[in-house]
Amino acid sequence: MNTISILRQRFSHALAALLDEPADSAAVCELVDMVRRSQDAKFGDYQANCAMPLGKRLGRPPRDVATELVERLDIDDLCEPAEIAGPGFINLRLRDAALVDALAAAVVDERLGVAPAERPRTFVIDYSAPNVAKPMHVGHIRSTVIGDSLSRTLRFLGHRVVTDNHVGDWGTQFGMILFGYKNFRDESAYQASPVTELARLYRLVNQLVGYHAAVARLPEARAEAERLQASAAAAQHAPVSADKKEAKQQKKALQKLRSQADDQAKVVAALEATIAGVEGDPQLERLAAEYPDVGARALAETAKLHAGDAENLRLWHEFVPLCLEDIERIYRRLGVTFDETLGESFYHERLPGVVASLRERGLATDSDGAVCVFLDGFDTPMIVEKQDGAFLYATTDLATIAYRMERWSPDAILYVVDHRQSLHFEQLFATVRLWGFDGVELEHVGFGTVMDTSGKPYKTRSGDTVGLESLLDEAVQRALKIVSENDDAKPGGATLDAATRAQVAETVGIAALKYADLSQNRESDYVFSYDKMLAMNGNTATYMQYAYARVRSIFARGEVDVEALRASDAGVALAEPAERALALEILRFSEALDAVVADYRPNQLTAYLFDLAGRYSTFFEQCPVLKAPDAETRASRLLLCDLTARTIAQGLELLGIRVVEKM
RNA sequence: GCCCCGGUAGCUCAGUUGGAUAGAGCAAUUGACUUCUAAUCAAUAGGUCGCAAGUUCGAAUCUUGCCCGGGGUGCCA
Structure with a gap:
């Protein structure tokens, strides 16, 4: 209900x-x-x-x-x-009677009284989408976790959901791997651990390409920085106008110049750092000198792949399954699955047709040698074919939409993608409407950047992006410490053996990572902090899992047969305010799920669960369960406990988070 | 320059789409553990919701202008 x-x-x-x-x-x-x-x-x-x-x-x-x-x-x-x-x-x-009736219905209902959607819709959800050429990093957490949770929630509500991992397996990055493999491969390393070696090759080539690009750009960037510096200095020494208004404008212009100069100085510093990174390493420096045209050659490898070059295709077929298997390992650990993994390569053959179709409808025109879609309300066109004839992600995205419409006729397609790509999606969706698909809801479910505690994008100390797997390991390791300390401190002595502790730590650590992300409003940037996500108080997975374990321990301690209790004719009585407040909250589950789906915001569900756990804690303090004054009250309170535990477990499951019976 | 997003307690963030006295957690102060798991609970304190106008019975929420921060902005994704 x-x-x-x-x-x-x-x-x-x-x-x-x-x-x-x-x-x-x-x-x-x-x-x-x-x-x-x-x-x-x-x-x-x-x-x-x-x-x-x-x-x-x-x-x-x-x-x-x-x-x-x-x-x-x-x-x-x-x-x-x-x-x-x-x-x-x-x-x-x-009325209390109405609450009691609804609770009684929920007790015997698998779905806890949540009615399936009256009008089920078909959703295609596009999330995670890592690039197979490079390891998953911190930025992939949000897309993966939010997309997974939305899929689970929509499914639970009775909608038809197709999850599709649109992996990057066909782009520029792949050309870098091919080039690296052909020129820099360490064969024994590749035999021992192919994915590790490929990742190393990608990093290496990327670094060399970045180096040459930086060297090329540096003089101009420096000149620009000097020019801005000089302008700022000149503005500073210029006589201040007597006119108040003009003086104010002068000041503003000066501030602006300064901030531009600062920005440009940062650009220069970044270029210099890139260059120093290579020149500080004799081996890298040698390679850089040896391969001055590495950027063009890597691009050429991509082009050859697209053109059907036998050798590159053979390597592509060799590499992609290896990379996907590696990614799959992380998904298994996260408990994330997909119905489809149709990467960019899947759409390759359809791309010329997309451009032709856009031309046919007069949507695409030639401009500066590229093929562009110009749209009202946008300053820049959406480019669907480059000067060199290559296609871009806009083209692939269009082909993907056409394919999805053809195959599943969805009512909605959701893209769980970084909000920095919002312009791309605005243009994409506008084009799709003109192209002829107007019955489908197209939604960019955007999210903010993962930051460190100082407010900058989350990176390692050396400036590299942080690998997703090391993030998981760190979270689990910290969870193990917490679990162990808590277990050791239990009044009756430790209750968990080493294997159980490790299992609990894996569940708790990964849950912490996911929940921290899901509990945040997805639109805002979020500050990544192990301490915060593994905190025992507050709106964290740890707190929720603990709340669940605590409820379950009552049943264990009281040796209560839950099945028998549910099947019995015992009912809930709401005598205490804490009981009534808890009951009301339990029955609000369905509303919380509606709120999640309305705006595709899983944090509506975490907020609900946190409220629920809070109500339960109050109830737990004020209303003895096993030591209740009489058998009816005991049974009633046990039913409330059972409903609470089930709602928490179900809610967490919709977030992709598992519970543990003891912790 | 233009476009998008944000600015809420000392810190990290919610805020049910315009509702009544703006809420959590952390940090601070106080109280409660021979326990149904204290990884908790109860309580106190903390706010010109960036600034200024406007819209109306009523604004953190909508409009406009400004200030500050982040992002994007023709051939990466």
């Missing part, structure tokens, strides 16, 4: 009668949406705020309207008599 949707239904009837309009009219729907959860318990459990705008509209005092609305409302089976407060708020308090 979803309380709020039932209440809204009842309100829509009353409002339709009052307004003399159909219950599904826009006016009624808008007012019905103003039925919501009260944010303060003293205003009841739910509240309807529609009397104020309605009063205005009808030219009547809102309180009168509220009174009339309440009279027309048929909610006596669910709610205590409605109260009208303040300017015209309608405050609703659910």
